[in-house]
Amino acid sequence: MMRKLISLAAVAGAVIGAVAVTGAGSASASSTTFLRLPGGPTLEIPRAWRVHRSADQVHVVTGACAKPTGHYFEPGCRGFWVMGAKTLKTGGEGFRRYNPVNGPFYPAVDVAPCPANPKLGHVLGKAIAVGYRNIGQGHKAHYRVWPGRCVTYDDATEKSTFTQREWYLPKERLLIVDQWATPGLATVLKNATWAS
Structure with missing residues (x-):
């Protein structure tokens, strides 16, 4: 079976809503495809996952999503994000530099909407x-799981919970953030490949 690579092009300031799959020969019936991250690993992902890029962010949509090209805090959009060095400069709470020791990825100064319900705020x-x-062989990521609560804006009554999983590669300055407990994501990352 012939392997195919995803060829992704980023246009400055624009989000690309489609992913081109390139390769020689006839189309493969494979249920997976490959996502190459700049300066980082190549992930073998299910073909059903849709990839969207903007600047140095990659949004991999794995399920229902009304606005797949929306911002990081877009509610109701199942998937995970890969953040690059530019985004990490303001990825901590209060738009500070992201550092997993200091806290989760939370580029905001106020209460952001809950991932599953925009009428609720989320607190980590x-x-x-x-x-x-x-993440692949020989590459260790800092790993954190942050408990999240979805609360009412008026009196902070908890209505539901979620977890925010983060894998951070400091040398490559790449962060993977998942608020949806994406099935299979941990295995996809563990099986990543790196260019020699």
Whole structure:
């Protein structure tokens, strides 16, 4: 079976809504395709996942999503994000530089909408899992799981919960953020390949 590579083009300031799959020969019946991250790993992802890029961000939509080219805090959009160095400069709470030791990825100064319900705000607590996870062979990412609560804006009554998982590669300055417990994502990252 012939492997195909995703060829992604980023246009300055514009979001590309389609991904071109390139390769020699006839089309493969494979249920997966490849997503190459700039300066980082290549991920083998399900073909059903849709990839959108803007600046140094990649949004991989894995399920229902009304606005796949929306911003990071776009509610009701199942998937995960890959953030690059430029985004990480203002990726901490209060638009500080992102550092997993100081807190989660949260580029805001106010309460952002809950991932599943825009009528609720979300609050992230102290990390409940801290360690390292492999992203491909020989590349360890800082790994954190942050508990999230979806609360009412008027009196902060908790209505639901979620977790925010983060894999951070400091050398490559890449961060993967998942608020949807994306099935199979941990395995996709563990099986990533790197250029020699």
